[in-house]
Amino acid sequence: MTSWLKNLMKKRIMWPVGALVVLILVNVLYRPSFLKITVLDGRFYGSLMDILRNSAPLMLVSLGMCLVIATRGIDLSVGSQMAISGAVALTIISHSPTPNSLATVLGAIGVGVLITLLFGIWNGFLVALLGIQPIIATLVLWLAGRGIALLITGGFITTINSAPYKTIAQGNVLGFPVEFLIGLAAIIVVVLLVRRTALGVLTEAIGINPAASRLAGVRSRGIIWSLYGLSGLLAGVAGILYSSNIMAADSNAAGNGIELDAILAVVLGGTSLAGGKFTLGGTVVGVFIIQTLASTVTFLGVPSANVSVFKAAVVIVVVVSQAPMVRNWFGRQFRSSKTASPTATPVAMERTAA
Amino acid sequence: MNAKTTAPLTAATSAAPASWRRAVVNHPSWFPVVASALLLILLFAGAQVKFGSFVTPGVLSSLFVDNAYLIILACGMTLVIITGGIDLSVGAVMAFSGIIAANLLQNGVNPTLVIPLMLINGALFGLMIGVLVQYFNVQPFIASLAGMFLARGLAHVFAPRQIAVNNAAVLSLNNHKFRFGDWYFTGTVIIALVIVLITAWLLARTRLGRTVYAIGGSESSAKLMGLPVARTKVLVYVISGTCAGIAGLVFTAYASSGYSLHGVGTELDTIAAVVIGGTLLTGGSGYIFGSLLGVLVYGVIKTVINFAGADQAWTRISVGVLLLAFVVVQRAIVARASRR
Numbered sequence: 001m002t003s004w005l006k007n008l009m010k011k012r013i014m015w016p017v018g019a020l021v022v023l024i025l026v027n028v029l030y031r032p033s034f035l036k037i038t039v040l041d042g043r044f045y046g047s048l049m050d051i052l053r054n055s056a057p058l059m060l061v062s063l064g065m066c067l068v069i070a071t072r073g074i075d076l077s078v079g080s081q082m083a084i085s086g087a088v089a090l091t092i093i094s095h096s097p098t099p100n101s102l103a104t105v106l107g108a109i110g111v112g113v114l115i116t117l118l119f120g121i122w123n124g125f126l127v128a129l130l131g132i133q134p135i136i137a138t139l140v141l142w143l144a145g146r147g148i149a150l151l152i153t154g155g156f157i158t159t160i161n162s163a164p165y166k167t168i169a170q171g172n173v174l175g176f177p178v179e180f181l182i183g184l185a186a187i188i189v190v191v192l193l194v195r196r197t198a199l200g201v202l203t204e205a206i207g208i209n210p211a212a213s214r215l216a217g218v219r220s221r222g223i224i225w226s227l228y229g230l231s232g233l234l235a236g237v238a239g240i241l242y243s244s245n246i247m248a249a250d251s252n253a254a255g256n257g258i259e260l261d262a263i264l265a266v267v268l269g270g271t272s273l274a275g276g277k278f279t280l281g282g283t284v285v286g287v288f289i290i291q292t293l294a295s296t297v298t299f300l301g302v303p304s305a306n307v308s309v310f311k312a313a314v315v316i317v318v319v320v321s322q323a324p325m326v327r328n329w330f331g332r333q334f335r336s337s338k339t340a341s342p343t344a345t346p347v348a349m350e351r352t353a354a
Numbered sequence: 355m356n357a358k359t360t361a362p363l364t365a366a367t368s369a370a371p372a373s374w375r376r377a378v379v380n381h382p383s384w385f386p387v388v389a390s391a392l393l394l395i396l397l398f399a400g401a402q403v404k405f406g407s408f409v410t411p412g413v414l415s416s417l418f419v420d421n422a423y424l425i426i427l428a429c430g431m432t433l434v435i436i437t438g439g440i441d442l443s444v445g446a447v448m449a450f451s452g453i454i455a456a457n458l459l460q461n462g463v464n465p466t467l468v469i470p471l472m473l474i475n476g477a478l479f480g481l482m483i484g485v486l487v488q489y490f491n492v493q494p495f496i497a498s499l500a501g502m503f504l505a506r507g508l509a510h511v512f513a514p515r516q517i518a519v520n521n522a523a524v525l526s527l528n529n530h531k532f533r534f535g536d537w538y539f540t541g542t543v544i545i546a547l548v549i550v551l552i553t554a555w556l557l558a559r560t561r562l563g564r565t566v567y568a569i570g571g572s573e574s575s576a577k578l579m580g581l582p583v584a585r586t587k588v589l590v591y592v593i594s595g596t597c598a599g600i601a602g603l604v605f606t607a608y609a610s611s612g613y614s615l616h617g618v619g620t621e622l623d624t625i626a627a628v629v630i631g632g633t634l635l636t637g638g639s640g641y642i643f644g645s646l647l648g649v650l651v652y653g654v655i656k657t658v659i660n661f662a663g664a665d666q667a668w669t670r671i672s673v674g675v676l677l678l679a680f681v682v683v684q685r686a687i688v689a690r691a692s693r694r
Contacts, residue, residue, distance in 0.1 A: 074495075076622075126678075130682065130685055131685060132681050132682070132685050133635050133636065133681075135440075135495075135625075135635060136625075136629055136635060136677070136681050137681070139622060139625065139626060139677065140674045140675075140677050140678045140681075141674065142622065142674075143622075143626065143670050143671075143673050143674035143677060144670055144671045144673075144674025144675065145674075146667075146670055147666070147667040147668065147669070147670030147671035147674065148667075148671060150665070150666070150667035150670075151667045151668075151671075155665055155667060260442075260499060260502075263495070263496075263499070264496075264499065267493075267496050272493075273493045273495055273496060274493065303510065303514060305507070305510040305514070305614065306507050306510050306511050307507070308503040308504070308506050308507035308510075309503070309504060309507030309508060309511060310507070311503045311507070312500045312501075312503035312504035312507060313504075315496065315499070315500040315503065316486070316500050316504075319486070319490070319492045319496055319497075319500070320486070320490050320492070323490035323491050323492065324491055325489060325490060325491070326490070
């Protein structure tokens with residue numbers, strides 16, 4: 001095995017990327033047209049484009065989740081927050097006399113996202129200032145959030161007719177779906193924010209050892225607080241995308257269960273739930289794994305509710321392959337074959353000599 | 355309630371009628387349980403004043419009948435949470451067990467065979483999660499999430515549509531009412547209370563229970579003390595899974611059907627009830643009796659909202675607010691205990 005390949009194998013991100021490649025290969029095997037992208041009326045069409053487009057809400061939520069998890073936290077309320085932002089935005093638009101004006105739509109989106117930002121800050125307040133465990137602190141809003149969204153829409157599914165709002169999910173810019181571009185923009189902004197400033201390093205420091213990072217002068221409270229806020233903000237945008245897709249605010253269905261998918265995407269990507277080191281690239285790959293899986297299963301004609309069996313299988317395979325016991329076992333296999341070979345390393349020779 | 359938390363230790367112990375109070379002060383882990391008991395009484399009193407006829411044998415009886423499955427799930431979950439773990443699979447395993455039962459019963463299989471199968475099914479899911487957690491170092495959250503996806507998906511593979519249950523024996527668990535004056539209880543309630551007694555006995559009186567608390571307090575210390583940590587950790591998930599299987603039976607009788615979408619989100623309801631009952635999510639502290647109170651608090655809120663005629667939106671909001679109030683109180687207690 002050449003050294004560059006060995007180095008590649010050591011990278012944690014190789015496991016999720018490998019899983020994604022396998023999934024794509026399976027797809028190509030069953031439908032050769034999977035990788036084909038056709039251009040029609042200056043727009044790109046194809047299964048890959050669908051996956052890129054449909055993954056946007058989960059992408060936004062997972063990026064926020066990844067950062068929260070890196071601080072040893074978790075945010076269960078993202079699905080409810082999606083319901084809230086959609087409910088707020090659509091209620092504003094449906095009550096406005098000019099649902100088709102760009103200003104109304106932008107204003108509605110702004111208010112919707114601002115409200116989820118505030119809810120995110122509320123989560124951060126519970127976690128960072130009151131010191132409540134993240135899983136319970138965000139469970140509060142998981143429970144109450146959908147109730148709040150139902151109150152906003154009066155218990156009904158609010159539907160609207162608004163061309164600008166429809167563009168968000170169904171429009172195209174430069175041939176690419178707007179939804180995908182929003183997801184892409186979120187990735188770029190979050191990566192720049194985290195990796196081009198000290199925020200990423202400080203976040204990892206908090207996750208690795210909260211006490212030590214505090215002693216080293218990291219303002220962990222403020223950082224944790226703002227990351228929950230960011231998670232709320234991104235969930236709010238995801239809620240806008242969701243409601244724009246169906247042009248309705250369905251407070252019960254919007255983002256239902258997305259918190260678990262997002263956590264899954266983060267973990268599949270190789271970020272530990274124990275906090276500390278995180279990889280945004282891995283999270284992006286994790287999101288694509290989940291979305292490709294959903295698309296594959298749908299294509300194979302399996303009812304979409306059965307996707308969860310496949311999800312369970314992928315999770316078990318990926319987490320078990322990352323388990324120390326399995327890695328050690330593979331390591332032993334690798335080493336024993338190496339000592340048997342004539343080009344034994346000096347260390348191995350010393351050991352046999354001793 | 356607040357006065358007691360802030361009262362200095364000496365004042366509490368020197369107060370004359372305060373032998374029970376001393377007991378609470380000396381056992382900080384009892385405090386959340388006492389608090390939820392007080393809150394339950396407060397809820398009853400408030401509802402009685404507001405609605406006039408709330409605290410009646412009928413309402414109290416139906417409180418237990420409607421929440422029997424949640425009581426059973428909460429018992430298993432309490433054990434898992436005390437070890438510092440979590441089990442997200444319970445709702446899905448409950449639904450899957452129900453599907454298996456409904457399927458077999460529809461094909462004329464005898465309930466005496468079906469019921470053990472449900473329990474074994476639950477235990478197997480628990481075993482899978484426990485092995486993943488203990489031997490493959492998977493975090494409990496993720497391991498049980500995988501179990502949840504698997505159970506929910508398999509349930510849907512087996513039966514995409516609702517299956518009616520017509521078996522008289524299973525239905526009588528919920529429909530046959532043992533009446534004592536205006537009070538009544540059903541087979542499902544008996545099952546739930548038996549589970550409460552068994553798990554409470556396990557926790558309080560057996561080596562397993564001691565080990566469960568020890569693991570929650572500090573897993574490495576428990577290991578150094580020579581306690582069977584690995585076996586116990588797997589076992590609590592098996593117990594929780596078995597409880598989910600039993601809950602599947604109870605819920606099938608209650609809903610008189612098996613359906614893959616039964617109990618969606620029940621796992622988080624269960625966790626909320628356990629936390630309201632005073633069990634700390636960090637592990638090491640908690641009581642089955644507290645979880646029972648937690649489920650009852652949860653159930654009373656739902657009943658109150660039904661009485662008030664409010665919609666599900668308010669149910670969710672008030673349960674959320676109540677959960678918040680509880681964790682804040684808990685947090686204050688933990689902070690106080692660690693300062694001491």
